[in-house]
Amino acid sequence: MPMGGPSPVSRPARLPSVALSLVALIGGAWLLGALFFQFDPPLRGLLMAGAAAVAMAIVALAWTRRLAALLVLVACLAAAAVWWASILPSNDRDWAPDVAHGVTGTIDGTSVVLHHVRDFAWRTETDADIRWVTRRYDLDDLRSVDLLTSVWDNPAIAHTLLSFGFADGRHVVFSAEIRRKRHEAFSAIGGFFKRFELVLIAAEERDIVRLRTTIRREDVSLFPLRVPPDAARRLFRSYIDRANELATRPEFYQTVTTNCTTVVVRLAQEAGRGIPLDWRILLSGYLPDYLSDHGAIASDRPLDEIKASAKISPLARRETAGDDFSRLIRSGDLFVTATAR
DSSP: OOOSSOOTTHHHHHHHHHHHHHHHHHHHHHHHHHHHHHOOTTHHHHHHHHHHHHHHHHHHHHTTOHHHHHHHHHHHHHHHHHHHHTOOOOSOSOBOGGGSOOOEEEEETTEEEEEEEEOOEESSSSOEEOOEEEEEEEGGGEEEEEEEEEESSOTTOOEEEEEEEETTSOEEEEEEEEEOBTTOOOOTTGGGTTOOEEEEEEEOHHHHHHIIIIISOOEEEEEEBOOOHHHHHHHHHHHHHHHHHHHHSOOBOBTTTBSHHHHHHHHHHHTTOOOOOOGGGTSGGGHHHHHHHTTOBSOOSOHHHHHHHTBOHHHHTTOOTTOOHHHHTTOSHHHHHOOOO
């Protein structure tokens, strides 16, 4: 029999201890993240220190008293699951002014009334004349659907919005956004830990688009979409249905599964657009490529040319007093040469 080193029996015997340690460490890491985003100092620090200490104690026990480690681990996981399930979304918090109201709507035949449409006049990112208005539209006058993408850092990640245009020149933009509390900043990681609710905002283009192009200096693109009239009306209605649903049954924003792009795709599918699932739904900066592959962009030009012509931030920044903002951002050649929708 070879001398030195573990016997053939001892290595498999260590596997349960390794497994217990891994579960304790992974569960502890998740719990630390959850505690970080669910509590404020000083309680946050105390709870995180306690969770880390318990996780390390379970790891130590896993190598000496395996059954005790298993029992403590199961008890901790059960307690964490009960606590996590008790965290429920709400529509009643001290919200940041720009997400203070989610849109709701009523439909009577083809007549639609939207309540709490945002119409802010922005001076800086944090200073604006606050105005929430009621708007009435006739779905028989719906003429266009345009996709907006807004990139602020990584070009693979973009915020996506849909703008609906009517025969009288008016446009209304729908945007699924995180609902921040007053003085709270967005965190993509926090979106995994029930930090933010989801809100559906309806806004005037001179508010929500200008905020991104001119005030925040983001790289915004506008793509005309090829959507049949019946599908466009169904898509508009699906936004209203979703907004009314969130008003009565709030949901958490989730960075991967319930974000601005997944909401758009889900609503398009409900409207009968038949958009298949694709990895570019998650990497939303590539959404125009995805839509182009499926013939949804109203242009027959090469995609590179479409994307170059779709950039509207330089146009928006030329705005002067009295300009029609919606017409200004559509003054590029992409909209002049767009094919029939």
